[in-house]
Amino acid sequence: xxxxxxxxxxxxxxxxxxxxxxxxxxxxxxxxxxxxxxxxxxxxxxxxxxxxxxxxxxxxxxxxxxxxxxxxxxxxxxxxxxxxxxxxxxxxxxxxxxxxxxxxxxxx
Numbered sequence: 001x002x003x004x005x006x007x008x009x010x011x012x013x014x015x016x017x018x019x020x021x022x023x024x025x026x027x028x029x030x031x032x033x034x035x036x037x038x039x040x041x042x043x044x045x046x047x048x049x050x051x052x053x054x055x056x057x058x059x060x061x062x063x064x065x066x067x068x069x070x071x072x073x074x075x076x077x078x079x080x081x082x083x084x085x086x087x088x089x090x091x092x093x094x095x096x097x098x099x100x101x102x103x104x105x106x107x108x
Contacts, residue, residue, distance in 0.1 A: 003061075003070070003077035005087040008096045011036075011060045021055040022086070024062045025072050034105020036062060036093065044068050059083040064090050064107060 006014070014020025015038065022039035024031060031041050039062060042050050059082060063069035066089040076083035086093075090107045093100075100106070 001074075001078050003073035004084040005066075005070075006060055006084045007087055008092045008098060011062075011086050011093075012096075012098055014058070014060065019058065020060050021057045022060045022062050023054060023072075023083075025068055026063050026090075030064060030090075030108045033108030034090070034100035034102070036090075037099065037101045044072055047072060054081065057082075060086045062086045062089060062093075066092070 011020060011022065015022060015036070022036045024035050024039045024041045025044040025047060027043055035041065040055060042053060059076070061069040061073040061076065061083055066085060066087050069089060070085040073083045073085035094107050
């Protein structure tokens with residue numbers, strides 16, 4: 001069963017409204033280069049052992065392009081977690097001119 005996908009604008013709205021939490025599954029260098037403010041960072045390779053750290057709110061799973069996050073979102077969704085993939089990943093976030101932390105951050 002595939003997880004739903006959300007556009008970056010839907011994710012930004014959900015984060016602003018407090019109805020959604022972002023979980024970034026990229027590697028450390030990618031995270032440090034730039035990420036979504038308030039996102040939870042759990043690298044994909046560590047997620048299975050850190051599932052208990054996931055927020056209880058509906059989740060938007062984030063990576064660079066949407067590929068890794070799609071796999072993670074599918075796995076979580078099949079496990080009963082309310083998770084969706086952020087379509088296009090941080091590349092789409094950047095293209096929509098949405099903010100990064102640190103200010104001026106980039107997609108690595």
